[in-house]
Amino acid sequence: MRTNELPPPCVIYTNGCKSHLYYSYLNILTNKHMRKLLLLAICGFFSATAMAATISGTVIDNNALPVANQLIIAQDTFANTWSDSALTDASGNYTITVPAWVANNTGMLVSTNENCAPYFLGQGFNYTGADITADFTLCVPPPPPAYINGMVTSTAPAVGDTAAIVYLINQQWDALNGTRILTAIDSATTDSMGYYSFNVPAVFDTLLVKAAERSFSPDYANYLPTYYTSNLNWSGATQVMPNTTANIQLIAGVNPGGPAFVGGDVLQGANKSTAVGDPLNQKILILTTDANVPVAYTYSNAAGQFSFPNLAYGTYKIFGDAPGKSNPALTFTLDAQHQSISNIIFEEHSTVFDGHIATAVVNVNSKLDGISLFPNPAVDNINVLGLETVSGDKTISIRSINGATVYSHTFSDGAKAVVPVSALSKGIYIMNVHTAEGTATFKVVK
Structure with missing residues (x-):
């Protein structure tokens, strides 16, 4: 042949x-x-x-850190006659040996998987018998968001309170002014089991959690707003770290009831951007016994007024919870000779929220120093003197010791202020003279 x-x-x-x-x-x-x-x-x-070739490389993540134990697969894509795999070592390196019998000009695919999109990474080569280098950079899936969660309880410690609201508060130090700034950055209502949950923001300073009954709750007046872990004031609250379960047992108020009363006003203090003496709305005031047993809490109304009625005789403390400020307590005693105190004045300044019992003009600047009342005690009318030194309209109001407003009238600029009191019952009243320069408060006797 x-x-x-x-x-x-x-x-x-x-x-x-x-x-x-x-x-x-x-x-x-x-x-x-x-x-x-x-x-x-x-x-x-x-x-x-015919010498065997290698496929090798390094696997890192998108933070440039080596990835160990990552599976790398190499395979012939032309005849599908060969494939092999290897795991990366602690340095992220791998090596796969290509047999000598694999023909030249064979398509070669080197691939691996990752835990986020696009999930598959592959590199194609034309195999010529020479060594191949195939490096990979894997994405790193973002970690799940940090959380703070827990249960709010009130009447039954083992049963969640389904009518509560919870606030996530960031506490930040203001180095320029030497004060702390507290900001509610999120809120959540409790679910049908009494649980709440927050996703923690990526950037924060110090986190606090505060729970309170919602206004429709039958326990709204009975349980005081409470910080984790069981404190009535922000300064005593416990810092909450991310990925923490923070259960809050609301603190109950204990008020046996009685004939006594305490009330007053919450006003804007000095060193603030708004006018001194302006009434402050929705400022919380907390009442305890002198032994620190919680009694009740209340909020000031739009006129800045607050009151605690139906109190038993005894010695009490009253203080606020102005975020980021010092909140010293004011101590007073209610007894048969002093059943009512209705002239407590709380003022919010730049670093402190404190109260005192007014006996004369309070919360004034130099322009209000000349204001006085005559006569006092009074029978028919009270003349408010010295208003001519203060420009603008003036609103004069009178409250009873029970906190009820019994008189209110606005006098135009320059008008003589004569307040009729003949219709009032005999007793002690509080008169507030609101001006553009601030508020003067007087104790009035009828």
């Missing part, structure tokens, strides 16, 4: 060695031992001349 008449070649695989032979040549060798020797010689030739 002539060589140009040889049949097509066949492919023989022996011990991983691929040889292109013509079976007609093998047929010439009729001796089977000669055939075996020829195959061994051919395989030896290929083994000596």
Whole structure:
């Protein structure tokens, strides 16, 4: 048979060695031992001349940190006759050896998976027998948001309060003014089991959590707003760290009831941007016994007024919870000779929220120093003197010791202020003179 008449070649695989032979040549060798020797010689030739290549690289994350134990897969994409894999080491390195029998010009895919989109990373190569380098950078999925959660309880410590609202508060130090700034950054109502939950923001200073009954709750007046863990004032609250369960047991007020009364006004103090003496709305005031047993709480109304009626005789403390400010307590005693105190004045200054019992003009600047009342005690009318030194309209109001407003009138600028009191019952009253310069408060006797 002539060589140009040889049949097509066949492919023989022996011990991983691929040889292109013509079976007609093998047929010439009729001796089977000669055939075996020829195959061994051919395989030896290929083994000596074809060197195995490698696929290697490094796997890091998008923070440039090595990724260990990452599975890397390499595979022939042309004939699909070969694939292999390797795990990265502690330095993120891997190596896969390509067998010598893999033909040149074979498509090669090197791939791995990651935990966020696009989830699959692959690199394609044309294999030429040379080493291949395939590095990968994996995305790092963001961590789940930090949380603060817990249960709010009131009447039954083991049962959640479903009518509460919870505030997440950030406490920040103001180095310029030497004060703390408290800001409610989120709020949540309790669910049907009494639980609440917050996602913690990425940036914060010191976190506090405060719970209170909502206004429709039947326990609204019975349980005081309470900070974690069981404190009535922000300065005694416990810092809450992210990923913390902060359960809050609302503090109950204990008021046995009685004939006594205490009330007064909450006004704007000095060193504020708004006018001195302006009434402050929705300022919380907390009442305890002198032994620090909680009694009740209330908020000032739009006129700045507050009151605690139906109190038993005894010695009490009253204080506020102005966020970021000092809140010293005012101590007073209610007894048979002093059943009512209705002239307590709380003032909010830049760093303190404190109270005192007014006995004359309070909360005034120099322009209000000249205001006085005559006569006092009075029978029919009270003349408010010295108003001519203060420009603008003036509103004069009178409250009873029970906190009820019994008189209110606005006098125009320059008008003489004469207040009729003949219709009032005999007793002690509080008169507030509101001006553009502030508020003057007087104790009035009828």
